[in-house]
Amino acid sequence: MNHCGLLTLQREPVPLKSIEVELEVRDHVATVVSTLNYENKEDKPLEAVFVFPLPGDAAVCHFSAQIGQTQIVAEVKEKQKAREEYDDALSSGQQAFLLEESDQSPDIFSLRVGSLPPGESASIRLEYVTELAVQADDGLRFCLPAVLNPRYQPQGSEGAGVQVTSVPASLVPYSLSFSARVSSPRPIHKVESNCSLDPLQYLNTDQTQATVKLAAGHKFDRDVELLIYYKDAHQPTAVVEAGQASAEPGSLMGDPVVMVSLYPEFTQSVMSSTASCGEFVFLMDRSGSMSNTRIRSAKDTLLLLLKSLPIGCYFNIYSFGSRYEHIFLKSVEYSQQTMEEALKKVEQMEADLGGTEILEPIKHIYSQPCIPNQPRQLFVFTDGEVGNTKEVIDQVKKNSGSHRCFSFGIGEGASSALINGMAKEGGGHAQFITGTDRMQPKVMQSLRFALQPVVVDISVTWDLPKEVSVTVLSPPITTLFQGQRSLIYAQLSGQSSEAAEGCVTVKYSLAGHPSENQLHFSLRPAADSGLIVHRLAARTLICLLEMEAENNQEKEEVKKKVVHLSVQSGVSSSFTAFIAVNKDNNKEIQGPLLHRDIPMPDVYRSCTSFAVRAAPSTIMCDSAAIFEEIETAEDRCLMDFCCLYSMDGEFPPAKKPLRDPLLQLVSLQKASGCWLLDPALAAALGKTNQEVEKSKPEKASSEVWATILALIWLHGFKMDAKDEWELLAAKAVSWLSAQKAPSVTECVEAGNILLGCSVQKTALGL
Numbered sequence: 001m002n003h004c005g006l007l008t009l010q011r012e013p014v015p016l017k018s019i020e021v022e023l024e025v026r027d028h029v030a031t032v033v034s035t036l037n038y039e040n041k042e043d044k045p046l047e048a049v050f051v052f053p054l055p056g057d058a059a060v061c062h063f064s065a066q067i068g069q070t071q072i073v074a075e076v077k078e079k080q081k082a083r084e085e086y087d088d089a090l091s092s093g094q095q096a097f098l099l100e101e102s103d104q105s106p107d108i109f110s111l112r113v114g115s116l117p118p119g120e121s122a123s124i125r126l127e128y129v130t131e132l133a134v135q136a137d138d139g140l141r142f143c144l145p146a147v148l149n150p151r152y153q154p155q156g157s158e159g160a161g162v163q164v165t166s167v168p169a170s171l172v173p174y175s176l177s178f179s180a181r182v183s184s185p186r187p188i189h190k191v192e193s194n195c196s197l198d199p200l201q202y203l204n205t206d207q208t209q210a211t212v213k214l215a216a217g218h219k220f221d222r223d224v225e226l227l228i229y230y231k232d233a234h235q236p237t238a239v240v241e242a243g244q245a246s247a248e249p250g251s252l253m254g255d256p257v258v259m260v261s262l263y264p265e266f267t268q269s270v271m272s273s274t275a276s277c278g279e280f281v282f283l284m285d286r287s288g289s290m291s292n293t294r295i296r297s298a299k300d301t302l303l304l305l306l307k308s309l310p311i312g313c314y315f316n317i318y319s320f321g322s323r324y325e326h327i328f329l330k331s332v333e334y335s336q337q338t339m340e341e342a343l344k345k346v347e348q349m350e351a352d353l354g355g356t357e358i359l360e361p362i363k364h365i366y367s368q369p370c371i372p373n374q375p376r377q378l379f380v381f382t383d384g385e386v387g388n389t390k391e392v393i394d395q396v397k398k399n400s401g402s403h404r405c406f407s408f409g410i411g412e413g414a415s416s417a418l419i420n421g422m423a424k425e426g427g428g429h430a431q432f433i434t435g436t437d438r439m440q441p442k443v444m445q446s447l448r449f450a451l452q453p454v455v456v457d458i459s460v461t462w463d464l465p466k467e468v469s470v471t472v473l474s475p476p477i478t479t480l481f482q483g484q485r486s487l488i489y490a491q492l493s494g495q496s497s498e499a500a501e502g503c504v505t506v507k508y509s510l511a512g513h514p515s516e517n518q519l520h521f522s523l524r525p526a527a528d529s530g531l532i533v534h535r536l537a538a539r540t541l542i543c544l545l546e547m548e549a550e551n552n553q554e555k556e557e558v559k560k561k562v563v564h565l566s567v568q569s570g571v572s573s574s575f576t577a578f579i580a581v582n583k584d585n586n587k588e589i590q591g592p593l594l595h596r597d598i599p600m601p602d603v604y605r606s607c608t609s610f611a612v613r614a615a616p617s618t619i620m621c622d623s624a625a626i627f628e629e630i631e632t633a634e635d636r637c638l639m640d641f642c643c644l645y646s647m648d649g650e651f652p653p654a655k656k657p658l659r660d661p662l663l664q665l666v667s668l669q670k671a672s673g674c675w676l677l678d679p680a681l682a683a684a685l686g687k688t689n690q691e692v693e694k695s696k697p698e699k700a701s702s703e704v705w706a707t708i709l710a711l712i713w714l715h716g717f718k719m720d721a722k723d724e725w726e727l728l729a730a731k732a733v734s735w736l737s738a739q740k741a742p743s744v745t746e747c748v749e750a751g752n753i754l755l756g757c758s759v760q761k762t763a764l765g766l
Contacts, residue, residue, distance in 0.1 A: 056417025059539035238521035321353020356384030673735035716757030
């Protein structure tokens, strides 16, 4: 097959030439400006359609087009009216541009560029603002999704989903340039990325401003992910932004808006009383695209999770693809027997369940009765994207009163709307595992959150000058985690003096202990903040109203409110669209209109790409080649399709790697927290059984000696992976304390000599 020039899979010319992205980060808020440059090289007028992803909570606030010397700024209108206006413009020979959110998922947008005359160029400018999520290691994550994989549509579901044309990454016919400017009241410690960056350039001596660029030669084989780290990241802040002078006073856009960022800090005494109860339900993606490294990493993660669970809790493991399975009929009490049974089943897991149908297993889990005094904690792992994102999130929201949901997006292109939406509505925490990230530390961080006592009786009170009133725009805070940010948006009405101050107080109860956090702030509006805070506040309120519309008999009334707010704020919604028509163009465009879909990057080489799109029999023949490629290339839907059609179930065996020494040691720990003295432990420690037996202090029991050796080895050789083993080590220390063993000091001294370490007894927590 001979590829040349700018071609789609249908061998048609592509009009998109380049994409330029400028990112401005102010503290934890990002403004993103994307410029898409089109050129019609055909001899007929053209309509180009480009489908692309944006963060699910982004507030799209500007859309304009430059054609020659003419600039057209789009307006926000009710979606159906905007579509009709676009169609009318095209039928009358005018140029028009339409930008709208997908009905199925809030993180997918489609851009239609209509009636571009032969030889004409157009430059489309798109702007959005978004909050940056805090990661487990306090980094702020920005993701520019470069990959939009076709969404998996469950059988029998309505709607065809988003239609995406895809081509091999090496053949993506447009270029990407990306630059970022970061500023914060606190020094910028570092900026990391999964892509090659030019060195960070500081713009001032106190290092509170910096710029960074994507290095030349970026391939379209991954999302562009930036992780921004500030010094003293946990400082609470409040930003007051002045209203728009042209907006109606008393309206959201006319009044000042405050954005409050809180980082609750819990006392150590309360945190040390970590919960020893709970029902832990793990839901693991086993669709075809999870094969090889992903499924191995998932199995290792389940091993760590199972070893770290507290005695007295309950657990179960579900896995899903086109169908779902569970290890136990219902959640069982955690014991040595149930842990071993689960680990045997986990070891047999393969990525062989086909597609990505997550809704049914979630419904089944929620249909199971909750266990009294065992708060349910749901952990969801998926690399897939689904066509029914809103349905899945709605299901989590309906059951938010009975559980917490922790979600993990695995690999490039995992839907931010799905992962963030499930965690947000389920009162949990979202994590993304991309590139060479290890899954285990991020998952164990979330387990630590899940083991924190549930914060209850959360209330927010405001103390403002008597002439100022407050209207809170954010949903009520229902969850708080140690060191995790909580955001509140509020509209401030009335006049106040320049020197006036306000105060916000968050009160809550944690493990029976009443606590509060207070933040005093100036009511003077910040300089040069534009309308970023207003737009994020508008987006927050729009999302709340959209949810209300889905479950409200007066849907039309709520929809009118959303449309009014969307038009007033210039922020997109599911009920509105951006429309721009070039009415200055007096010359009618002649000729039949051609339709072109702009392809998204598909990370397969062309030969594999075409083989996979052939008949099922071809897919079965080529499955070995596809499985070889999947480690560097994730064409999710194609892999899932391949698994569905490989009826004989014979996939090429994955190369079995040598087991990580840490996981080898962890696999030997008992549910109670102890280790047994046996040849397997000696081998994991890199010693012979005879050496280990011979060094044991005379008065020490075998289990106490074995457990102390394991702890010394972890502290002596694996401190870089402490996040992964910290919880299971704490369980071991608790077990040792319960033994009241008289020979702990001698065991620590002898263990250090045997293993060549110098770990102090206090460092072990003994």
